[in-house]
Amino acid sequence: MKKTTTEEKILLSAKKVFYQKGLKGARMQEIADDAGVNKAMLHYYFRSKEKLFDKVFEQSVESVTPVLMNVFLEDSDLSTKITHMVEMLIDLFLKEPYLSNFIVNELSQNPEKFFLNVLDFEEGLIGKIIPVINQQIQSEIEKGNVNPDIRPAELIINIMSLCLLPIMGQSVLQKTLGIDTERMERFMMKRKQTVTQFVLDAIKP
Amino acid sequence: MKKTTTEEKILLSAKKVFYQKGLKGARMQEIADDAGVNKAMLHYYFRSKEKLFDKVFEQSVESVTPVLMNVFLEDSDLSTKITHMVEMLIDLFLKEPYLSNFIVNELSQNPEKFFLNVLDFEEGLIGKIIPVINQQIQSEIEKGNVNPDIRPAELIINIMSLCLLPIMGQSVLQKTLGIDTERMERFMMKRKQTVTQFVLDAIKP
């Protein structure tokens, strides 16, 4: 009962190719081949390469933000929240190793492609997260559980750094440490615990 | 007394353009314009776009490794070494914000461009660093200064993550937090201390 329409097939293949090669590096022919359809079909459904790319980019950002949102805003104490953040981040981006790189790169080349209200400062991810986390950390500091020097925004940046950079640098790690893909996965799975521990140790008073 | 030869001018401009646009995104014309020379000159000196790119890539990797090498292998106690690592990493990559992204991206698309003995497992960066750091951490653990669960390779990955990801994600940060370039620089300068502190707190027993 696999009822994937041509349009969906194209979008799926486009995602695959754009993720790895970027806007300029991708070829319409390659996307068509991967989807098993004619090249003209891409234009029939999406008009142009740029429009197809925009669709992929938009969907990617939109697929990521609600997940992040949920983790950051879930109702639990700080240490379980951190544990979940780490798990979710690693799981999410390990499934799509090229995703983070893709977003970072294409974004830096076309900043105007961004707003996408999803990440809007007022209404979006950051605007909502910071106050909540801020308050939570403040209360933990008052209880004496957390080092008073910790700043919420930086804590989030630190967690994301520890989870994402190894994935973004996967190819470099593979070359320098000789790690293959399966090994990488195991490495990142173990890393869930070590990163969590690392962060928790770092924020202790 | 600025005696920059045409070849050097081209290489400099090529670096600038390739860093931002990548191999596929870069245009020979743009490089020529930036260098203030004729497009034909690029081929005269470097034969093809690919060859020019290779030169730039090679120089980039070679410019980075000795710096890293020095920091990792300098003769000092662990906490000053960590302090220096953080400072050096941030200074180095803040000067060339696109460099880390460039290496990661282009490498993932052409893994074979790599070996470049500089990063060879036996002789290169990682092969030399790990044993030294390993030993140093071991001795700090025995003295009771460091948490015995800390693993050298992961410590290095953590430090690099904390320093590099914010730079790689500069464009995202600019959009989500509304940070401009000067502000980013100040942010990263302050971050030298907070990251160092964060790491030192995390490895305490």
Next chain:
DNA sequence: GTCTATACTCTGATAGAC
């Protein structure tokens, strides 16, 4: 060594039959 003019290739896009 440097420039102009041009050849050639690749690839995104469209027209038009079915």
Next chain:
DNA sequence: GTCTATCAGAGTATAGAC
């Protein structure tokens, strides 16, 4: 909706004069 054939433009590469 899908395919074949073809066009148009962009961009790399080279020939050849100076």
